[in-house]
Amino acid sequence: MLALWHVWIILAIVLFILEMLVPAFVLASFGIGCLASSMAALFHLGIEMQIAAFIAGSLAALFGARPFFTRWCYKASPGVKTNVDALVGKTGRVSEDINEPLNSGRVLGEETTGRRCRWMEALSRRIRKSR
Secondary structure: OOOHHHHHHHHHHHHHHHHOOOOOOHHHHHHHHHHHHHHHHHOOOOHHHHHHHHHHHHHHHHHHHHHHHHHHHOOOOOOOOOHHHHHOOOOEEEOOOOOOOEEEEEEOOEEEEEEOOHHHHHHHHHHHHHO
């Protein structure tokens, strides 16, 4: 039969595995709370103390460790442009009239549809210059 601290450890392991699918360090924070609760259960403290340890451990990890890990994991590389900024200056092919409310175009081999945006305007200026 599993002791209660085993259940907390198993739940922590499951949350750490799920954190790999949802990388925001939220589930890992709850996993750390489960580890704190398992320590309380290991010392035969009541369920109220285990829940208090879970809340305290989760909050400490969420507000203490999460900002550190998000800064460490999501360091921006200087000079690397992403998303729309990476498309400026690229060559593309317009598949419909750009002046319509909903525009579509093909940029870097991918069909894109949406409202007028920066890459569509940049593509429009580039095509007008090349005509």
